[in-house]
Amino acid sequence: MSLLDAAKKVRENAHAPYSNFKVGAAITTPSGQVYVGCNVENVAYPEGTCAEAGAIAAMVAAGETQIVEIAVVADCPTPIPPCGGCRQKISEFAEPNAQVTMATVDGQINTLSVGELLPGSFSAAHMENG
Ligand code: THU
Numbered sequence: 255m256s257l258l259d260a261a262k263k264v265r266e267n268a269h270a271p272y273s274n275f276k277v278g279a280a281i282t283t284p285s286g287q288v289y290v291g292c293n294v295e296n297v298a299y300p301e302g303t304c305a306e307a308g309a310i311a312a313m314v315a316a317g318e319t320q321i322v323e324i325a326v327v328a329d330c331p332t333p334i335p336p337c338g339g340c341r342q343k344i345s346e347f348a349e350p351n352a353q354v355t356m357a358t359v360d361g362q363i364n365t366l367s368v369g370e371l372l373p374g375s376f377s378a379a380h381m382e383n384g
């Protein structure tokens with residue numbers, strides 16, 4: 255199964271009764287393993303979590319910390335861009351040249367690198383004087 259297909263499949267499990275906007279994400283790592291996540295909303299709205307965050311949590315829980323590629327998919331007019339918070343979360347575990355595949359359920363695809371999605375990002379290097 256392709257990374258995008260894995261993201262599409264897990265999207266079906268999203269818990270999104272408040273926004274009705276289901277999102278799926280899938281990550282591959284140097285081991286070749288695939289980790290998936292979906293958005294999980296909560297009646298206390300700010301407690302909801304994004305699909306990318308779920309996939310990252312699954313990856314880290316399995317003992318891996320390197321995103322080679324991440325695919326994100328939703329039912330929207332144009333390929334879904336990860337939200338700002340998720341761009342920072344992805345950056346924690348990815349090189350700037352790692353690929354982010356953004357897609358719609360009906361087959362539109364856009365690909366950017368992590369560095370293109372979050373240029374000039376805050377990193378551990380900025381805390382060196384601390
Ligand atoms: N959402 C994600 O899962 N990932 C994103 O990058 C954008 C937004 C979810 C959060 C919320 O459950 C729903 O989409 C509407 O914002």
